Amino acid sequence: MIKIQYKMKLNRKLNLQNPQRFTEKIQWYKLNYRTKVMTQCADKYSVREYVKSKGLSSILNELYSVYNAVEEIDIKSLPEKFVIKTTNGSGTNYFCKDKNKFPLEKVKKSLNDWLNRNIFSSGREWSYKNIVPKIIVEELLEDLGNPFEGINDYKFLCFNGAAKYVVLDVDRLKDHKRNIYDTNWNLINVSTDHSNIQYPVEKPEGLDQMLKIANKLAEDFPFIRVDLYWVNNKVYFGELTFYPWTGYVQFEPDKFDFELGREFNLPKVKRG
Numbered sequence: 001m002i003k004i005q006y007k008m009k010l011n012r013k014l015n016l017q018n019p020q021r022f023t024e025k026i027q028w029y030k031l032n033y034r035t036k037v038m039t040q041c042a043d044k045y046s047v048r049e050y051v052k053s054k055g056l057s058s059i060l061n062e063l064y065s066v067y068n069a070v071e072e073i074d075i076k077s078l079p080e081k082f083v084i085k086t087t088n089g090s091g092t093n094y095f096c097k098d099k100n101k102f103p104l105e106k107v108k109k110s111l112n113d114w115l116n117r118n119i120f121s122s123g124r125e126w127s128y129k130n131i132v133p134k135i136i137v138e139e140l141l142e143d144l145g146n147p148f149e150g151i152n153d154y155k156f157l158c159f160n161g162a163a164k165y166v167v168l169d170v171d172r173l174k175d176h177k178r179n180i181y182d183t184n185w186n187l188i189n190v191s192t193d194h195s196n197i198q199y200p201v202e203k204p205e206g207l208d209q210m211l212k213i214a215n216k217l218a219e220d221f222p223f224i225r226v227d228l229y230w231v232n233n234k235v236y237f238g239e240l241t242f243y244p245w246t247g248y249v250q251f252e253p254d255k256f257d258f259e260l261g262r263e264f265n266l267p268k269v270k271r272g
Helices: 002-010 022-032 036-042 047-053 104-115 119-123 207-218 255-263
Strands: 063-067 082-086 093-096 135-138 153-159 162-170 177-182 223-230 235-241
Touching: 002 022, 022 223, 022 255, 036 047, 036 235, 047 235, 082 104, 153 207, 153 235, 153 255, 162 207, 207 223, 207 235
Parallel strands: none
Antiparallel strands: 063 135, 082 093, 082 135, 153 162, 153 223, 162 177, 223 235
């Protein structure tokens, strides 16, 4: 299935015997490196305990509620603003800025669909396979001084416990744009499936702090993407991802796929 998908998405044959590209190594990673802690970290609820185990509980946003089913949702007990999401997916969330206008019944239907969806089936992303799906409600982070829509998402590509690149996603809910930087905040001349930001973006004041945190969260894995936010002069945790873009992303120029691939030293096969 992975070979078929890779060919359909990127119009080239997948090399699993001697992978050189980052996108190829991500496919190898799906198939050959599997540990229980990866499942914990892919779960949007249990990952909180992993973050705490690293002594980083201060970067977690507030958790309001945890539900096993949509019928348990008690909207009256929730604050005026919140984020509601399922624990077994990516992008499976709703942002509520005014509880009185929140379309709860419509949201319940989507949440139910998401609870019954297994990402493993679509992209063979193994870390999602054994997650017990739940619904969580968390604090809504807002950065009112941000020139972009919403909050900026800083995604650190970490290899063997060291961040090498920072992917900046902005305007996620409006006109999604993306830049890639090195860890000194030098812009890399590369694009993906979203257009680049058309003007310079200042280095976040918390970059050094975020780098230290990303390296700490990444230290147990051959590769992981650590997503963080810098909001109102504070670092917040986003999520941990083992297979960014499902490994089906076209970099322009194409050579960047190989540059990332050289950073990714494949481990021994592990299926614990």
